[in-house]
């Protein structure tokens with residue numbers, strides 16, 4: 053689905069990512085962990101086309117991405133929920149969701165929000181005409197994820213979706229991610245600080261340190277002591 057090879061990228065002259073390799077298989081949840089400031093957000097911004105590739109390759113479904121703009125990548129099937137959620141506070145839940153559907157090809161767009169969105173996130177149906185800004189942090193996060201998956205992306209990039217969210221909503225989000233990856237074959241890249249949250253829903257995990265992937269393995273098989281070692285502050 054997505055292959056990254058020998059990637060170098062950063063800001064102006066400062067390279068943050070060096071010789072980075074990663075692979076996200078179809079229909080799998082891949083967790084990305086690492087200490088603060090190691091370059092996790094930088095990586096998703098490069099994948100999304102918000103930052104340029106200095107060297108190396110990113111291949112999405114056999115297409116080599118070089119200079120494609122974020123909206124072109126979105127049309128090819130990638131969606132991004134940035135850290136801090138970025139929903140439209142002055143628009144209602146319904147309006148936010150309808151905007152998410154704009155990413156669909158014109159022929160597939162409709163004014164009906166798919167039922168499955170409300171099956172996964174019931175609170176969004178209960179509060180459909182409330183403004184985004186009036187929702188709690190956990191409700192806003194559900195809206196941000198729903199708005200991203202409403203266009204049926206093939207790859208969903210989530211930057212710390214569980215940050216500052218109460219445990220019951222963290223559980224709900226984990227359950228939904230597992231369901232959409234299994235039922236829809238959606239691939240998910242999940243950036244997280246919480247190792248337990250990643251291990252309980254991801255299939256595979258990568259650890260980023262000093263701009264490189266230093267550990268990778270299936271969650272069922274990976275050595276947890278080694279994971280802790282790389283994440284200890």
Ligand SMILES: Nc1ncnc2c1ncn2[C@@H]1O[C@H](COP(=O)(O)OP(=O)(O)OP(=O)(O)O)[C@@H](O)[C@H]1O
Nearest residue numbers: 063066068086087088089090091092093094095135
């Ligand atoms: N716009 C920018 N210009 C220059 N340097 C930046 C910019 N944004 C981030 N950086 C630097 O790039 C490095 C990686 O930052 P990044 O946000 O990718 O890390 P992160 O792993 O996502 O951190 P966190 O876990 O704290 O969110 C940091 O040293 C940061 O200071």
